[in-house]
Amino acid sequence: MTIKDIAKLSGYGIGTVSRVINKQPGVSEKAREKILKIIEESNFEPNGNARKLKRCGGNTVTIIMKGRHNSFFMEILDRITLLLSELDEVVSCQIIDEDGDEVAEALKFVRDKTSKAIIFLGANLALFDERMNELEIPCVVATTSARELAFDNVSSVCVDDEAATMELVQYLTGYGHKDIVVMGGEISDKQISFSRYLGCKKGFEKSGLEFDPDKNYMACRYSYEAGYETTKKLLEKNIHVTAIVGLSDTIAVGAIRAIEDAGKKVPDDISVVGFDGTVISRFYTPRITSMGQDINSIAKRSVELLMKHIHYTLGCEHDYAPHNLIEGESVRRV
Amino acid sequence: MTIKDIAKLSGYGIGTVSRVINKQPGVSEKAREKILKIIEESNFEPNGNARKLKRCGGNTVTIIMKGRHNSFFMEILDRITLLLSELDEVVSCQIIDEDGDEVAEALKFVRDKTSKAIIFLGANLALFDERMNELEIPCVVATTSARELAFDNVSSVCVDDEAATMELVQYLTGYGHKDIVVMGGEISDKQISFSRYLGCKKGFEKSGLEFDPDKNYMACRYSYEAGYETTKKLLEKNIHVTAIVGLSDTIAVGAIRAIEDAGKKVPDDISVVGFDGTVISRFYTPRITSMGQDINSIAKRSVELLMKHIHYTLGCEHDYAPHNLIEGESVRRV
DNA sequence: CTGAAAGCGCTTACAG
């Protein structure tokens, strides 16, 4: 069933049928009704590839999410999808590998003329290279700042990772903690982990504590398993630690499990804090004190910036979403 | 940059260029090399829409995952993606809403000639209606049995939910529990929740206990929040309960949190078991005893069946993956 | 308001 068949069945030409399908003006009410009826009856769906071959741009907002083990992203994805649906946008969510190439993926959708805009949920800025010249549609990077990229079609929304981490450390020092170990991602420039690392350092220093990377920072993937193993290793060293900062809730969960397995208690023996403020932090036993990223704000601003781009083609913006500490039961005063 | 430009640059015709792009035989080595070089240099990518307009079928395996809050699915997705990549399959993962229409989504990819096969991760069999006639490519439903559907292109892999749930209940009765409340999804025919409900009933009866749906079963969405609220409601009733069965790990987590918030302990006051065997069950405090679905098997068999379909167009199969109880620390003898 | 025609960028018989 093609547009040609519909034309024949309706007695009109394919041009008129096309106009009806695309809700264009310049068709008599009579023709529109008749054609619509036939389309309905025959269950006709226009061939997307043929349309896209002709059309200049796509119509869907594509969300590219990085990583399959990230409930934080999932929570944001959920909000963003809802907001976009409310705006009657066609949205499509793609998951790619944590180490995948989101720009390559985005390029596909642009070449395909599928997407009219893209939201990156998580991003490795190092991948945003000269290929971006081809990616001419509005983009928003959520949870990572794209400010230093300075592409005029790429906005971004994220929390101030450095400030948030600093406050998290200061929260602990405020409770008298001095022997603190931070567990977070590998430090490489342009990445979130680096901002958080800097924030930690500042937090130590503002509290009058010395920050020794070798003693106070341990690299750790953002997962339960890694948090567990890293903490286990730490405990085996048998040095004096009163608090652990997990730079994700998953790391914090792993840390607590490892501490309990070592026969110690949280927070009685060791305090633990997390980062992200995901649902599990509120349902874990003990509830985990966590630096919450404001998921609603991140989602809302991401969508707002995208829509602004789409409708007014304004320049890009880089926004901070609020962070706020969610107190649980995993910290005690020492 | 189109195939025409490449033809002009290389001095060959577009037919020859097309053959080179598609790795077809019947091109001289000299022509192939020259054309390949020019394609390389000019960074040419053939237009996907034009190709798909002509081609008869797609080349990618599409995975349609239902729901954004399902770490169980995520763990399977992870495995499946890995296995397919190892087979050099092009794979694409789409997330749709928990209440979304996976068949409509699948149809899009088939009409687009994007997909050559589809894996449904989670499915509402009620949606698999006459539209399936149009979905002529190989499909596998993972985690739900599609046996009763009897479409000859739809295989499925899942655990035996009824048996697994029965064993889970019997595990508890084996530890002396008699006052057991099960929390699981709404019971509607053809759905997983119904099989699990039946399994529970059997488990009670085989243990010589009466099963009263009003007393022993509470409908509950598969989430932390719902598990929490449902358990809270249960505890407020002040009836004697020694064990709670959460038909997902998320429900079990919510239940434990609610029990602790009521000033009771798990397992000292109330035992709790979960279902799925997801990572969180092994990292929660206490570790949650859970009926594990064999994620590796589900992923492996799903991919195997799909490949069989693709390569040999054999009839479909419906397989059970093993389930096995993973003992944690959330159950005590009464 | 309507239709005939060109063209989007490919693939694929067909003829050489």
Next chain:
DNA sequence: CTGAAAGCGCTTACAG
């Protein structure tokens, strides 16, 4: 081995 041409199913000026 190679090229010219038809055609995939649409959209969009253009002419009426």
